[in-house]
Amino acid sequence: MIDLNGKVVLVTGGSRGIGAAIVRAITGAGGEVVLHYGRSRDRAEALADEVGAGRCRILAADLDDGAAVPGLWREAVAWKGRVDVLVNNAGIYVAAGVDADFDVWAEVWARTLRVNLVAAAHLCREAVRHFRERGGGAIVNVASRAAFRGDAPDYTHYAASKAGMVALTRTIARGFGAENITAFVVAPGFVRTDMAEDYFRDHGEAPVVREIPLGEVAEPEDVANVVVFLASGLARHATGATIDVNGASYVR
Ligand SMILES: NC(=O)c1ccc[n+]([C@@H]2O[C@H](COP(=O)([O-])OP(=O)(O)OC[C@H]3O[C@@H](n4cnc5c(N)ncnc54)[C@H](OP(=O)(O)O)[C@@H]3O)[C@@H](O)[C@H]2O)c1
Numbered sequence: 001m002i003d004l005n006g007k008v009v010l011v012t013g014g015s016r017g018i019g020a021a022i023v024r025a026i027t028g029a030g031g032e033v034v035l036h037y038g039r040s041r042d043r044a045e046a047l048a049d050e051v052g053a054g055r056c057r058i059l060a061a062d063l064d065d066g067a068a069v070p071g072l073w074r075e076a077v078a079w080k081g082r083v084d085v086l087v088n089n090a091g092i093y094v095a096a097g098v099d100a101d102f103d104v105w106a107e108v109w110a111r112t113l114r115v116n117l118v119a120a121a122h123l124c125r126e127a128v129r130h131f132r133e134r135g136g137g138a139i140v141n142v143a144s145r146a147a148f149r150g151d152a153p154d155y156t157h158y159a160a161s162k163a164g165m166v167a168l169t170r171t172i173a174r175g176f177g178a179e180n181i182t183a184f185v186v187a188p189g190f191v192r193t194d195m196a197e198d199y200f201r202d203h204g205e206a207p208v209v210r211e212i213p214l215g216e217v218a219e220p221e222d223v224a225n226v227v228v229f230l231a232s233g234l235a236r237h238a239t240g241a242t243i244d245v246n247g248a249s250y251v252r
Pocket of ligand 1: 012013014015017019037038039040041061062064088090091092093115142143144145187188189190191192193194195
């Protein structure tokens with residue numbers, strides 16, 4: 001039922017974790033992917049080989065540098081002459097609590113907003129302008145349960161960045177729906193990736209699992225399947241909505 005044949009999808013942070021699962025799910029559904037990565041070049045190349053080099057173009061850009069975004073978008077469009085769907089998935093989860101030195105706190109706040117929110121916003125801007133010219137397109141932004149529930153105290157900046165992403169997405173859905181541009185949020189709870197494993201190393205996995213009625217941390221594919229469904233256009237009228245993927249650990 002889900003068919004992405006003929007669709008070109010740009011996935012940020014496609015080298016690892018949830019992004020890599022999204023790349024596999026999109027190509028598995030017949031789509032073509034621009035796989036963006038930051039530092040994990042080997043993993044990006046291996047994944048491109050796995051899904052078939054003809055179906056996947058890899059592009060590097062450091063999303064901590066907003067000025068890199070227009071070039072990334074231009075190169076993504078240049079591959080097939082268009083992008084039909086943007087998936088803002090890349091993100092960072094770096095601890096900095098109120099007891100950290102001010103310099104550390106301030107740097108982590110600013111970096112988290114730059115990577116998780118501002119770079120995503122710049123890409124949304126590029127996408128909206130491109131979609132307008134083409135008569136439509138879709139954006140799927142990977143936020144977090146933290147946007148709604150809040151996060152652990154050392155991650156105020158992360159929760160704020162993801163809440164900003166939700167507001168960004170809703171505004172795009174309302175503002176550009178008349179131009180056939182749709183925008184969705186996917187809000188995962190804990191998902192088994194490097195990001196979550198880092199957290200488990202410091203805080204343990206058992207307390208996290210105890211909060212999840214399904215009794216397990218989600219797998220990257222649980223998120224990727226939802227992203228592919230939204231990217232397919234089958235849920236057009238859900239534009240502006242958030243789909244939670246958290247095993248009922250936060251039902252709202
Ligand atoms: N895992 C969870 O429990 C969880 C829960 C809720 C929401 N999320 C969200 O889901 C998304 C994916 O998370 P994940 O768990 O898959 O994370 P991950 O395993 O840590 O992977 C992060 C991805 O983002 C890319 N990235 C990070 N910083 C970058 C930068 N400065 N420039 C370019 N690329 C950058 C990485 O690329 P390189 O390795 O190539 O640099 C990598 O592909 C994130 O937005 C995250 O906030 C995750």
